[in-house]
Amino acid sequence: MSTSGSTTTLEEAVHAALAGVEDPEIHKPITELGMVKGVAVSPEGLAHVGVYLTVAGCPMRDTITKRVTAAVTAVAGITGVEVELDVMSDEQRTELRKGLRGDSADPVIPFAQPGSLTRVYCVASGKGGVGKSSVTVNLAAAMAARGLSVGVVDADIYGHSVPRMLGTTDVPTKVENMIMPPQAHGVKVISIGMFTPGNEAVVWRGPMLHRALQQFLADVYWGDLDVLLLDLPPGTGDIAISTAQLLPSAELLVVTTPQQAAAEVAERAGSIALQTRQRIAGVIENMSWMELPDGSRMEVFGNGGGQTVADSLTTSLGAPVALLGQVPLETRLRECGDAGTPIVLADPGAPAAKALLGIATKLTTRARGLAGMSLNISPVKK
Template identity: 75%
Template sequence: MTSSQAPSVDTVRTALSGVRDPEIHRPITDLGMVKDIQVQPDGRVDVGIYLTVAACPLRDRITSDVTGAVSAVPGVTGVRVALDVMSDAQRQELRRSLRGEAEEPRIPFAEPGSLTRVYCVASGKGGVGKSSITVNLAVAMAARGLSVGVVDADIYGHSVPRMLGATGKPTRVEKMIMPPQAHGVKVISIGMFNPGNKPVVWRGPMLHRALQQFLAEVFWGDLDVLLLDLPPGTGDVAISVAQLIPNAEILVVTTPQQAASEVAERAGAVALQTRQRVAGVIENMSWLELPDGSRMEIFGAGGGQVVADSLTRSIGAEVPLLGQVPLDPRLGEAGDDGTPLVVSAPDTPAATVLREIAERLSTRARGLAGRMLSVTPAGR
């Protein structure tokens, strides 16, 4: 091969602009990750790549993506990728390019003008399937092409990573935390920082700080939807969320039985005190569909509608019943396997209802209703 047939450095760089960092989801050329490019006369190309940190968990994927992109350039006969690590100054510059000049991390979802819809999935009591609902809604929304994140805010009972099949670990770059992904959903959980399934024994201030870090220090990118899986009840985390993200909306999960609906009403009524909007009620375990097509209402009937009607009266605004999810053993099994039901068995009645709820929450107009507006009445 003659030198005239070898590609130019600019051509190789253009090809590299199509390679995105798998955590930040921006071109590596824009992030300052391309160290150097050398093209030999015989078409062999040596590419130097900066990793953000030495222990980057996705180094093999980056190497593979770079090799694939450069190999596709006409005239390239071989590719060698050499990995290096960014200096402290380079990481600081990367953080500034992503987060701006602010020294202290800010919560982007609480900023004026944020278009991210934030849903807090709440329940009055445990055991109603709140985490399963959260995970399936997130994956269903991501399948619709939305950029979705999940915060496992149930610090004591964290379970979202397992249900989502998220086995990766977060990566810290400067003051930013890069969250792992699964099924197209970014996720963060205290379980990722707490090896060995050790119990978390924290009081209120520590819970608040952990939640604040998840919201401010994690690099979420431009999310369309953020779901927070709250712990059951009306304790510290629910109050912290209201303080940190005042525009967050509440999704109340309940089962049909009367006892569950009564405590679910209390969870939703907290929105009156925190001045948050209740987006709706989801009834889980509504009935078991039998082989002959009939329904067995194992946990009673009507609890979800009772909660929706009660909250509508107490709040003074319509709180809809978003859907009734049938009881399906595969919903729990799919969570144990790390493959949510909307992926593993998308045609089941439960998965169909969950996708319909996700569609309703995804397509709701982003108007000004329910938002805190920074305006001051003018004097006469």
């Protein structure tokens, strides 16, 4: 009797330990997700734990096994752990989806709901080659390093590069109609590049682009995000219009270089806010100068472009648009992007990293309120 009572107590202790094990994709306890199939402890203290995987090819199976093993091993009285993996049935996956997303048949975009507290930034530029994707991934990594829950949508369907810059080759996992996004450096990320073989080109027209963006926002299980960043394609085309329709309260971050020609094009990208009634969070000037060994600065692309864009948008929008920061041009920024570790993490003391960290701080410490929300109203002329 005492042995049976002792075993029961150990099984309860193991269950309690498993409540502290989070699924690496969903970030909720596996006990809460219905992933614990069963627990049995032998009189000798050997724990046998059955765990349901959401799908047969779950890429996180090894991580789950290690987490379960470590948690159960730490229980006093356990002498060994055996983890047996099984796969959820269709009915179990349906219950999991309902528990996470509700019983709605049609997925909704959580960030477009009135009660959403996620701050959404659309990183835009007038032309390509200004470093918009580099800015996006570094801001995301910097925000995640501050302890925020951050997601990135690589909405540049034709020129997707975010997965490489974040150093991930993982593919999303599909559970029912939900897509679990991979993570890198604490950032959840989704990109069309995760669904295309090799380096295959994406040849789509407007309606398909709109549907892809809608799926990225509605079908992906993002969880409770503090910040969502969208890396938009350059210009004011289909994706920019779709983003305004799907995320009316999103704020624009306009990226430009100091070059006046680039600044003029960036103004057009920012002025789309006049038609979409979106708020502009600010302007970021990239490649502002190159710091030389003697301490002087070489202004490779001229100067003043970022401030010109901020001033012009302030005038046209009738509301202040700030120049959030100037990011120097340096080799380390490119090297870190190619290596898959953003410079704000790999070399936080570098001039470019300091500038990007400063911008991230400004964007994450602003007070919430109606100033950051789209009221979707137009002034009435008397």
